[in-house]
Amino acid sequence: MNIVILDGFASNPNDFSWEPLEAFGSLTVYDRTKPEDVIARAKDAEILIINKIDMTDDVISNLPKLKYIGILATGYNNIDTESAHRHGIVVCNIPSYSTESVVQMTFAHILNITNQVAHYASQNRASGEGGDLKWSKNPDFCYWDTPLPEISGKTMGIIGLGHIGMRVAQVAMAFGLKIIAYTSKSESELPQGIGKATLDDLLSKSDIVSLHCPLSKDNFHFINANNIAKMKHGAILINTARGALVDENAVAEALESGKLGGYGADVMEKEPPCDDNPLLKQPKAYITPHVAWATKEARSRLLDICFANVKAFVQGQPINKV
Numbered sequence: 001m002n003i004v005i006l007d008g009f010a011s012n013p014n015d016f017s018w019e020p021l022e023a024f025g026s027l028t029v030y031d032r033t034k035p036e037d038v039i040a041r042a043k044d045a046e047i048l049i050i051n052k053i054d055m056t057d058d059v060i061s062n063l064p065k066l067k068y069i070g071i072l073a074t075g076y077n078n079i080d081t082e083s084a085h086r087h088g089i090v091v092c093n094i095p096s097y098s099t100e101s102v103v104q105m106t107f108a109h110i111l112n113i114t115n116q117v118a119h120y121a122s123q124n125r126a127s128g129e130g131g132d133l134k135w136s137k138n139p140d141f142c143y144w145d146t147p148l149p150e151i152s153g154k155t156m157g158i159i160g161l162g163h164i165g166m167r168v169a170q171v172a173m174a175f176g177l178k179i180i181a182y183t184s185k186s187e188s189e190l191p192q193g194i195g196k197a198t199l200d201d202l203l204s205k206s207d208i209v210s211l212h213c214p215l216s217k218d219n220f221h222f223i224n225a226n227n228i229a230k231m232k233h234g235a236i237l238i239n240t241a242r243g244a245l246v247d248e249n250a251v252a253e254a255l256e257s258g259k260l261g262g263y264g265a266d267v268m269e270k271e272p273p274c275d276d277n278p279l280l281k282q283p284k285a286y287i288t289p290h291v292a293w294a295t296k297e298a299r300s301r302l303l304d305i306c307f308a309n310v311k312a313f314v315q316g317q318p319i320n321k322v
Contacts, residue, residue, distance in 0.1 A: 001025035001314065002065070004045035006033040006053050011072045011299060020307045021049075024314045039063065047310060050078075052271070057083035068313050070306055073293075074098070075242060076322055077215045092309040092320045096163045097301040098293040102266075103167045105292035106210060106240050107175075109264025112286055113236050114149050152176030157197065157206030160213030160241065161185055168210060169194050180205060203230040208238065215242035225250040234261035240292050243268040252278035255285055266292040 003021055009031035012018065021027050025047065033041055033053060039062045042048050046065050051072040060066070060083045069084060069091045076093050084091050112118055125131030135143065156172045158165050161183040169179045173193050180197040187196045203209065209231065213219065223237065223246040231237075237260055239246055248269055254260040263285045268277065271290055279285040293302075305320070312319045 001046045001067075002044050003027045003047040003049070003310070004042050005029045005049040006038060006041060007031070007051045008049070008072075010294075011051055011302060015296070016300065016303050018303075021310060024310055042066070047313070049306065049310075052078060055079040055084070060084055060087055060089065068092070068310070068318075070309050070313075072302060072306060075214055077242065081322060090313060090318050091322050092313065092318060093322050094302050094305045094309070095320055097305055098295075098298040099163045099167050101295040101298040102164050102240050102292045103171055104295075105266055105288065106164075106168050106238055107171060109238050109240070109266070109286060109288075110151070110208060110210075110236065113262035113264055114151055116145075116148065118286070119145075151208070154178070154207040155180060155205055156208045156210065157182065157202035158194075159183075159199075159202065159209065159211050161190075161194075162212065162214075164240075165210075165212035166191075168212060177208070199227070200230055203227055204232065206235060207232060208236045210238040211241045211245050213241055213245070215244055220244055221247040223247065223251070225253070228254045228259060231259070233259060236260070236262045236264070239263070239265040239267055241267065243271065248277060248279050252282050252285070255279075255282045260284070262286065266290055 001024055003025050005018065008018065008029050018027060018029055030041060035054065038053055038059055042063055044065055045063065047068045047070070048066055049070045049072060055069060055078060057080045060080060066089055069079060069089055071079060071093050074093055074095055076091065079091055081091055122131050123134040126133060152175060154177055156177040156179055158169055158179060158181045161181050169181065172179055179193060180195045180202055181190065182197055182199050182202045190196060221244065225247065228250055237251065251260065251263050255263055263279070266288045267290055268287065273280060279287060309320050
């Protein structure tokens with residue numbers, strides 16, 4: 001079989017090997033592919049492996065040899081799955097490979113906002129390193145700009161209780177947070193310590209709101225000005241799911257007004273973002289460049305599952321179909 005990888009660099013910047021795929025056919029690997037080059041590069045592919053390439057109906061319709069699309073991610077909103085299925089193409093994703101890594105980043109953002117880690121660390125660098133040695137100049141043994149909050153006893157609202165959302169809840173409970181969740185799961189399916197809430201109740205009661213749901217056409221920009229208005233004044237919003245779940249302009253305005261106390265995100269609607277995105281100019285927005293999934297351990301699991309998916313497909317028993 002002819003196997004083509006269109007954007008392999010982000011998942012595997014040559015610190016792992018693609019060689020296991022060569023057992024299933026001829027392999028061509030591209031680090032990156034521009035949208036205008038997708039069809040030309042994939043025209044002879046029977047097995048196509050992508051990460052963030054947009055597989056639209058137009059693209060899929062122009063790839064008559066294609067039998068399989070493997071996405072190097074859990075989310076697959078960049079693939080027109082209806083078109084793929086209509087063309088008889090199997091689509092497989094990579095479930096659960098990055099759960100621990102994304103949970104780790106979720107709490108990195110929460111604790112950075114509540115404890116102002118980046119703020120204080122930057123102030124205490126030497127002037128030539130971007131700081132002003134504020135602690136060294138202080139007359140007391142410590143200092144703070146404003147009192148820091150303790151998260152124990154606060155309420156955390158989790159939107160989406162899949163593998164990642166559930167693991168976030170477990171870690172949050174270890175911090176002493178009270179957990180409520182907006183989820184399709186029934187109350188009887190929820191572990192002890194997690195309460196089921198409507199979206200409105202979750203927004204109004206939570207000190208921290210964390211998004212862990214997939215992106216769909218039904219929840220595009222569902223964190224908008226209207227729903228932000230329902231949140232507690234000074235609440236923290238965390239997004240390690242998908243950028244387009246939030247209206248970024250509305251979030252920037254809420255940060256500016258103080259309605260939101262902080263926004264920690266590892267994702268943006270457009271990636272990489274435009275340099276005029278208002279969140280990039282907002283001091284209470286803490287944006288990391290979609291790296292939560294990218295620990296070396298998680299990427300190793302991702303590739304192992306990718307190889308297993310292709311093997312299962314070639315053997316006629318596909319797994320992780322979407």
